[in-house]
Amino acid sequence: MKELFLALFFDHTLRTVAMGAAALGIVSGALGSFAVLRRQSLLGDAISHAALPGIALAFLLTGSKSALVLLFGAAMAGALATWLVTQIAGLTRVKYDSALGIILSVFFGFGLVLLTYIQKLPNSNQAGLEKFLFGQAAAIVEKDVLLMAGLGLVALFLLFLFWKEFKLLSFDRDFGTTLGYPMALIDFVLTTLLVLAIVIGLQTVGVVLMSAMLIAPAVAARQWTDHLGIMVLLAAFFGAFAGVAGTVASSTISRMPAGPAIVVAVSILVIISILFAPRRGVIWQRGRDYLMRQRFRAMGGKKNG
């Protein structure tokens, strides 16, 4: 245990990766809270898949493999996907979940077409694009961490700045409209931040596991509190904790991939929260039911059935 802590402080690679994962956990935990509260949990899944063609197109158009260019492409594609999902669900009888499924899979499929096309282009080395698919936490270098932390700070700053507006959007959009707030614009800003959070995470945990990073910390945090501020802080903490725990696990256990390890860590937090959280948790509820029955019986009530 002691060596572990020492390694976390003194092993340069491990520290870099852990810091990257923690930054990702904080940003996705905080923004995921809003997605979960607004019942848009699976939107993150759709956005992360939809980012793939954006990454491929950015590379095709600019020929650059710089993380910032690729992330910009990913963010554009993610934003387009979100807009399309809303349009499909809003303008036709096709339901929201079907719209998500279509956009997610079609964008991803198109991204694959582009990737395989790029692969066969003469003298184009596409290595590096594919890490967005599955995530390569171990490949994170200091530069990536700085970029992630920078983008993350921007996202968190905006979250802080528009806190009241986002709260209004999440709990009573109609009330916000009557107060004269431009709710559509606020929705757009919040969704853009969500896209940003996802794009930051793609490199580390990959497409499939990104949705867990958004949803799980928020769901775990939700069980402990009814207060939005505390929930967002807790979710950020859970996300960071899982990020560090996962990277530490992957560095100490042989052949343990970091992305999945992070997801398992955060899922354990969810299970603990759902079982043991005071007041809301399953065990707490069961206990309360049991006490109520006891009291009822003591008062002379009959067992039912």
Add this chain to the structure above:
Amino acid sequence: MVSPQVEIMLIASVVAVACALVGVFLVLRNMAMMSDAISHSVLLGIVLAFFLTRDLSSPALIIGAAMMGVITVVLVELLHQTRLVHEDAAIGIVFPLLFSIAVILISRHAANIHLDTDAVLLGELAFAPFDRFVYQGVDLGPKALYIMGAILLVNFFFISLFFKELKLVTFDPQLAAVLGISPIVVHYALMTLVSVTAVGAFDAVGSILVVALMIAPPATAYLLTDRLHVMIALSALVGILSAIGGFGMAYYLDASIAGSMATVAGIIFALAFLFAPERGVVAGTRRRMEQRWNFALVTLTIHLWHREKSAPVVGKAYAIQELRQHLRWSTAYFASVVERAIRRGLLTQRDDYVQLTEKGRRLAREGHGMGERATSEPL
């Protein structure tokens, strides 16, 4: 001997139809994202079954995967039933966890066998014809065709045999329960089929594209018809079109076949989304415009009609400037409504005066009586 190209198109079509058949019910039951969850979590079932049998071609793998698909559904429902988590969040927690466990198991214990996650996620249809089914030295065709063919038949017979039950449970679960058809049994039977189909299909097209083939063709069909059996047939047709069109595109671009199939399925959906008669965006916008004009015409005629009744002495003509002021419409809008009314024979205009025709009076009376209904009916 059939060429590999034809074999690939055949396999792709069979996969697409098998997916479309179960996909129809996922789309109608608002469970589209369950296909995403199942198509990922079946990987864990395959891995666990592989650890038991140590044989990658064992049928136990399909059984294990199907069981894991059902377990996914059960876990999502368990989580949802605690009432602590919304259903979509429950889906988003369960499948990444199961998928992660599978990836960890593979990389720790099965790194040297051919069970890599790339293949599972992306699939490679181009290799399907190389895996042949050979019986007593006779080559009977690609194995994938037999596996998917069998799954397609199972889906087809299940849906034909239980068509009535599926329809009832989908559209009126309460009535189904009253009639003694358990929605839960039908639900799990359907989920088992989705799992089996996902396993069979992702070998060929990968898990994300299972989602594309299960959701996009049925959603396209959903925009084109109101009848369940037509929707099923149309979904199958769109699936086949996506398969063959996708193969053509992949061949032309020398790119991923599965990705191209999803792209073509998306293009077909986009066409239906925009141009479907009645339910498409263009038809919808046109209908709304039409309703707005009709409403304006009815308002105009009612206004004139009231005036005729209240002031018969003045004569039946109405100064056009006065009318505009009364209605408080902008000049341009007013002018185009009047022009439309004249063109439809509701008004006549002489100099600066307008007058209702008999047809215009009839519309006013109807519009007055029926309120909103008149505005939605064609004139």
